[in-house]
Amino acid sequence: MPTFNDYGIILNSHDLGESDKILNIYTKENGLLRAVAKGSRKALSKFGGKVDQFSCCYFHFASGKNLSTVCDCEQINSFSLLRSDLHRLTNAVLFLEIVSNFAHEDEHDSHHVYDLLYESLNNLQKSTMPDKDSITFISNFLSLHGYKPQFDTCVHCSNEQQVMNNESLYLYSSILGGVLCIECARMIDHKQIKSSVINLLKQGTSEAGGRGDMRLTLDLLREHLDIRAKSKIKSFDLVLSL
Ligand SMILES: [Zn+2]
CATH class of the missing domain: 1.20.1440.120 (Recombination protein O, C-terminal domain)
Structure with missing residues (x-):
C-alpha cells in the first residue's frame, strides 16, 4: 500500500464502527482528505487527543481505494x-x-x-x-x-463613478457580489450599505x-x-x- 506524509488540520470527524473515526482533514499538499484513524476512540489509543477537531498534525498516511488510513501522526498545534x-x-x-x-x-x-x-x-x-x-x-x-466582492467599480458595467448615492451609501448587489453604479442600481436588486x-x-x-x-x-x-x-x-x- 503506497504511503505519503502531509501536514493537515482536522476539520471534523465522525465515528465509524466501535472504535474508529473518519477524519476530514485539510492538508497542505493534497487539499481535502478523508482518512480513517483506526482505534482512535479507544481509551489507550496511540492517537490520544491528536485526532480531535482543530488538531494540526504531521500525518503519515497509507493510501486506500476509497479512504486513506492514518498510520501515525505528530501533533504540531492543538490550538488549545x-x-x-x-x-x-x-x-x-x-x-x-x-x-x-x-x-x-x-x-x-x-x-x-x-x-x-x-x-x-x-x-x-x-x-x-x-x-x-x-x-x-x-x-x-x-x-x-x-x-x-467587488467594491471599486460597478460589478455589472465596470463604471468607476457613482457607486454611492446622495446619502453616501454604497449600492450593493448580493447576487452579483459587488457595488453597483446608480444607473445599474435602477435595474438590479440591491441594498444600501x-x-x-x-x-x-x-x-x-x-x-x-x-x-x-x-x-x-x-x-x-x-x-x-x-x-x-x-x-x-x-x-x-x-x-x-x-
Ligand atoms: Zn453599472
Whole structure:
C-alpha cells in the first residue's frame, strides 16, 4: 500500500464502527482528505487527543481505494486556547466550516488555504476581537478563491463613478457580489450599505469599525458566502447570536 506524509488540520470527524473515526482533514499538499484513524476512540489509543477537531498534525498516511488510513501522526498545534473562550471557539468552528464547504480533493494550490487557516486559528487563540479576525479570514479566503466582492467599480458595467448615492451609501448587489453604479442600481436588486462597512470589507481590517459595523459586515459576508458555497454555512448562526 503506497504511503505519503502531509501536514493537515482536522476539520471534523465522525465515528465509524466501535472504535474508529473518519477524519476530514485539510492538508497542505493534497487539499481535502478523508482518512480513517483506526482505534482512535479507544481509551489507550496511540492517537490520544491528536485526532480531535482543530488538531494540526504531521500525518503519515497509507493510501486506500476509497479512504486513506492514518498510520501515525505528530501533533504540531492543538490550538488549545481556542477552547477557553466561547466567542473564539465559535469563530474557529466557522473557519473550519467555510474551508470544509469550499474544499475539494487534490485541490490545486491547497497550501495557500492551509497556511491561511493555520495562521488565522493561531491568531484567533489570543484575539480580543474574534469578529474582526473572522472578517479578515473570510476576506482573505474569498481572495484566494477569486470570490472577493467587488467594491471599486460597478460589478455589472465596470463604471468607476457613482457607486454611492446622495446619502453616501454604497449600492450593493448580493447576487452579483459587488457595488453597483446608480444607473445599474435602477435595474438590479440591491441594498444600501454604510461606507464604514465597505471599508471593513475592502481592507479586511479597519481602524474604526465598532461592533455594530463588524456585525453588519459579517452578515454581508455570510450572504456572499452562502450564495457561492456548496451548502449554507450554519456556524454563522451561532457566531452572530453571541
Ligand atoms: Zn453599472
